[in-house]
Amino acid sequence: MDAPAKTPDTKREQIFQAAVAEFHENGFSAASMDRISARAGASKRTVYKHFESKEKLFQELIRRHWAKFAKGLAVTYAPGRSIRDQLADLGHAEGRLLTSPEVMATTRMVMSEMLQRPELVEENEEKTDFKEPVVTLLTRAAEDGQLQLDDPRDVAEEFIALLKGKAFWPVVFLGAPVVSVDEMAKIVDNSVDMIMSRYGAEGVRPLA
Template identity: 40%
Template sequence: MTAPERLTDRKRESIVQAAIAEFRDNGFEVTSMDRIAARAEVSKRTVYNHFPSKEELFSEMLHRLWARATAQPEAIYRPGVALRDQLRDLLDAKMKTLADSNFLDLARVAISATIHSPERAQAWVNRLNEREETFTVWVRGAQQDGRLKAVEPGFAASQIHALLKAFAFWPQVTLNEPILTPEKQASVVESALDLFLCWYEIPLQARTA
């Protein structure tokens, strides 16, 4: 990669970060390309060379949000492995994403824009829901193996996601509360496991009776 290309990449990244900060601080509607250029310390023409419109910038942010949300292991059910250990691995990975300040910043911007224009971020919401459906696949696998009670898999998967987000997403995104400490993250994960498995796991003696 040549030096000019690296400079171009740096400018593009500065523009994206400036847009995220402006959208977060002032909202999508109020933010202008002029303000983004000033915050990025580049010319307005440079901004338009990279992104023809605010909508293009917003799309880039959604793409990054999606990439961060999907940077998790696939939720593949493993027969013979303790359900708690399997779920802990999945929830730890989910919690790592929820504790990412960049992810939370992007989520604040996306949700704020959604409030004013639901159709603008509908694709993002749909894609995040699709990502969480991998948990549904895990639940279905555990059910087929006779280890979880019969319940609509998507409902059960949504429940366990909600147990994490109630403490590690919504308070941070909507009330600007601090990211949970590692100790608190672990506590939330273990509590979610207790609640979920206490209700849905079928005891070994019941499976072998």
């Protein structure tokens, strides 16, 4: 029996995954569309039918990669539930990405190429700000009397910065090892404690 024909979406995904492997192995500049087509088992004509250039392939990688982080921060406020618990859940969701060697290796590669070639990210600039759901979460918590804050956006940025201070930037730019799951759990707990100590409403703040 003949093998089922590959659908266009399946072939497109094969090409994309081949490009990811090529970018990881050789970087953007040295990546070759010839090798990508060979890895994907597709003709160059087929590759260009799905992705018109190497730049478009890399931009697709950027889009998908940042979407993983966006999903981790895509929270919805739950009325009646402790904001401490909701912030902890958000932190642990983000932490699952920050403790993944595969995710962080891709992050390091993407950030390096973005810094060298800003033109690669022009189409993605508006897609890399994931704070809005967190801002809404904090705003709703303040409206419910769980937090006392003047600028939810500043607090959202502060919380995300606390999570990434040890688990993201040193790994991406200084070559530090990916943090362990246990270490990430401590980072999340400390970050939540700091936010609640500063902005928790009376009766909600942790005891000193």
